[in-house]
Amino acid sequence: MYDLLVVGAGPYGLSIASHAAGAGLDVRIFGRPMASWRDHMPPGMFLKSEPWASNLSDPRRRYGLAEYCKRNGMEARHGEPISVETFASYGLWFAQHAVPDVDQRMADSVTACPGGFEVITEDGQAIRGRKVALAVGVIPFVQIPAVLHGLGKEHASHSSHHRTLDRFRDKDVTVIGGGQAALETAALLAEQGTRVRVLARSHRLNWNTVPPAWERPWRESARAPHSGLGCGWRNWFYAEVPGGFRRLPEATRARISASALGPAGAWWVRERVESRVEVLLGHEVVTASAAAGRVRLATVGDASGGADFETDHVIAATGFRATGARLGMLAPELRGGLAVNAAEEPCVSAEFESSYPGLFLAGLVTASSFGPAMRFVHGASYTAARLVRGVRRSLRRGPADASSPVPVVARGRRSAPGAVKR
Structure with a gap:
């Protein structure tokens, strides 16, 4: 039986596995x-x-x-964005050098068993571990507006569903959303010859500015320090002190998690959008129907009264909602044993342990506890170190008794008092 099973091999899962191996744990990812x-x-x-x-x-x-980058003849420069291809290649290099052998099979389910947990892989093999860490990324939490649910995959999709946009060449596509995913997707579509429009509920697009120079006069640095989430003391707190964020009142954490670092486009995509993409602001889709191979959308808008039009496909760049109910790989007794907050997001301890003993969570699903940093790669460092410390502490306590009572919180209510205050 392994000390720790890590489910997920993205930035968080790979980082956790690396720290676990470095701590001498017998880990499988x-x-x-x-x-x-x-x-x-x-x-x-x-x-x-x-x-x-x-x-x-x-x-x-x-x-x-x-x-x-240095080993591959490149340079990672402040103020110059890194391509997704480069970052993915970096992650593969990291996996080869910093992580024990990755089992590239997908995990189909996680269940409780005597002494710990059992992971069933996609080919049906059962592998047991004393503790388990879920680092499943964002894909399980895709959020598509309900108005689009009646459309088939040929007519509607989420921005994260596409490895390539080639199928939309010479088509008409409507992208819903006003954040980076919507704006960058629209820019790429326009640049390949797709007729594309962006439809956003907000009345203006927000754009991030070019980051200030890394080396600045000390007065400027003191006024707005650099951080992993941007300049400014507030961003610095979110990025560098997740443990402090967790100590804030639950209502404050919920408000910040829902509003901080809201939808905005990167400075380097702005001109690409403004020069080539139709943007309809202050519009919301109220009905969507498919007919004769196309989608008919009806919208409402505060100023214009809305618009009706047809399009070939709708891409919803509408983010993710990390609720406990969407952790579908967890067996019902585990999923039902998760204490959740008012937004139905799982609560975790200061060391990322859920209310089910021995079950640890990482990544987006912990943003309501540890703040906006958990929505970005930057949060992986804090998470990996603290989570592995929690796993070691839990191992010293001995195996979890799967039959012992676990706090269960009604969906949509706050966590039970003391449920995860370890």
């Missing part, structure tokens, strides 16, 4: 390395994060992005 970046992002996309804030984490800090 499942998943296709960097699958989300390789399979769910079209060529031509770039990371919004700065290169120096896009490192996977190993305990000795030997395998950062800058080191990978």
Whole structure:
């Protein structure tokens, strides 16, 4: 029986496995390395994060992005975005050098068993571990507006569903959303000859500005320090002190998680959108129907009264919602044993342990507990170190008793008092 089973081989899963191995734990990690970046992002996309804030984490800090670039004749420069292809290749290099052998089979399910947990792989093999860490990325949490649910896959999709946009050449596509995913997807579509429009509920698009120079007068640095989430003391707190964020009142954390670092386009995609993409602001789709191979959309708008039009396909770049109910690979007794907050997001301890003893969570699903950093690669370093410390502490406590009562919280209600305050 392994000490730790890690489910997911993206930046968080690989970083956790590296720290676990460095701590002497017998660890097994499942998943296709960097699958989300390789399979769910079209060529031509770039990371919004700065290169120096896009490192996977190993305990000795030997395998950062800058080191990978140096070994491959590139340079990771402040203020110059890194392509998704480069970042995915970096992740594969990290997996080869900083992580024990990755089992590239997908995990179909996670169940409780005597002494710990059992992972069933896609080919039916059962593998047991004393503890398990879920680092499943964002794909399980895809959020598509309900108005589009009646459309088939040929007419509607999420922005993360596309490895390539080639099928939309010479088509008419409507992209819903006003954030980076929507704007960059629209730019790539326009540049390949697709007629594309962006439809957003907001009345204006927000654009990030070019980051200030890395070396600045000390007064400027003191006023707005660099951080992994952008300049400013507020962003610095979110990026560098996730443990402090967790100590904020739950209502404050919920408000910040829902509003901080909201939808915005990167500075380097702005001209590409404004010069080639039709943008309809203040519009919301109220009905969507398919007929004769096309989609008819009806919208409402505060100023114009809305518009009706036809399009070949709708791409919803509408983000993700990380609720406990969407952790579908968890057996019902595990999923039902997760304490959740008012937004139905799982609660975790200071060391990322859920309310089910021995079950640890990482990544987007912990953003309501540890803040906006958990939505970005930058959060992987803090998570990996603290989570592995929690696993070691849990191992010293002994195996979890799967038959013992676990706090269960009604969906949509706050977590039970003391449920995860360890």
